[in-house]
Amino acid sequence: MITKETEAELATLRAKQAEFLARVKARGGNVLEFTAPCCGGKQETHAPTTPIEPGERPWSSMATCTNCGAMYMKNTYHDHVAAAIPPELEKA
Ligand SMILES: [Zn+2]
Helix, strand or coil: CCCHHHHHHHHHHHHHHHHHHHHHHHCCCEEEEEECCCCCCEEEEEECCCCCCCCCCCEEEEEECCCCCCEEEEEECCCCEEEECCHHHCCC
């Protein structure tokens, strides 16, 4: 269940992320839509503009779902995002 505090934090996070992604798009950056692994909500992220070369790694980071507030890991490629909740963080 999402508390009022969490809902307010998520609203702030959504606003900051929307502002950031709008700037990325305005400068010709690559923004991808993907499905959050926690709740299935729609998420967007800044992604590389070119394919990952052999030997290179995708952009890898922790992320907070702007829909439900859960944290997950994501590997971002130029054309898709691989997002998953680490087994240690799975809900019991
Ligand atoms: Zn979520």
